[in-house]
Amino acid sequence: MTENITSADGTTLAVDTIGHGAPVILVGGAFNDRSTVAGLGAELASSFTVVTYDRRARGASDDKSDDYSVANEVADLGAVIDHVGGRASLFGHSSGAVLVLEGAMGGLPVDRIAVYEPPYCADENQPRPPADLYDRLAALVAAGDRDGATELFLCEAVGVPAEVIPGMKAGEGWSFMAGKAPSLPYDILVSKPWQVMPFERLARIGVPVLAVYGDQTSPLLAEGTRAVAATVPGAELTVMPGEDHAVLQRPAALAAILAKFLG
Known part of the structure; x- marks a missing residue:
């Protein structure tokens, strides 16, 4: 079922909800919309109320803001959480992983967070794109x-x-x-790949976090994921054999990992 909800600045967000149980919001990364996380949602729907949405400026969601701001997307995530009852667990893939962590760091009412390969720069000696x-x-x-x-x-x-x-x-x-x-x-x-990841802010996250990467992914993504697990207090780390950044195309094994952590 697709519904349209309104974020704080009037932006309209397209939201899909399936399944029954505790709410889990799935957030895709760059070049993703709610259709690309739908397969993972279908795998989880027997145990959870699964919510997917088009992030602003993509898919069926618009963008009423006159500037690009991480705060806009955090507010959107907050609006989706409100829509599902005021609390939820979150899963984010790639830049969506950074976004759900930003939501936790920003104080959104979150129960548990799972992230897959957040594209953080974990070491200032890593190659980074220019700041412009x-x-x-x-x-x-x-x-x-x-x-x-x-x-x-x-x-x-x-x-x-x-x-x-x-x-x-x-x-x-x-x-x-x-x-x-x-x-x-x-x-x-949201990812700011020209900067080193915000270790101090991540260390203040107070909800359970699971960080996941595939052993066939890029070394930089693996390092960033490991750094999240090492920085967030009590966070867990899981390495998926044979997987890479395109895990959403093969969601069954990831769904099993998420169901165990989120359940």
């Missing part, structure tokens, strides 16, 4: 250059080699990704 990446990305979006914004994000935020991009553009998935381009400044702003 956000400005350049926002400028491309403002100019209506969705292909350019998508390419910039993939090359400089994700690390896709430039020579791979033409083949991606020729593939059937490019239009889906480019359609999410207006939301990419939010993904980059």
Whole structure:
């Protein structure tokens, strides 16, 4: 069932709810919307009330703000929590993982949090994109250059080699990704890959946290996930054999891990 709810600044968010039980909100990352977490939601629906939503500026959600701000997305998450009764557990994938952690650090009423491969920079010696990446990305979006914004994000935020991009553009998935381009400044702003992760703020999280990564993912994503588990008091760490960043395409094993932690 899809419903439209209103965030604090008047932005309309498309929200889907399935299943029965304690509420769990699933939050996708860059180039994701509620459809890409639907498979995971279906796996969890027998045990939980599963809520998915289109983050602002993507899918069927709009964006009434005149600027990009992490606070906007935290407020959106708070509106979804209100919609499901005022408290919920959260799962986030990639930049969605950073967003749900931001929600906890911002004091949202959260019971438990699970994250998959948050794209944090865990070490100042790691390679990082330049600090003007956000400005350049926002400028491309403002100019209506969705292909350019998508390419910039993939090359400089994700690390896709430039020579791979033409083949991606020729593939059937490019239009889906480019359609999410207006939301990419939010993904980059919440993750801030040019900065080292906020260790002190993470260390103040007071709810149970599970950090998960796949052993076939990039070393930087693995390191960032391990750093979350090492920094949040009492956090658990799980490594999924044979998995990488595309785990949402194969949700059954992840669902079993989440059901055990969230249940």
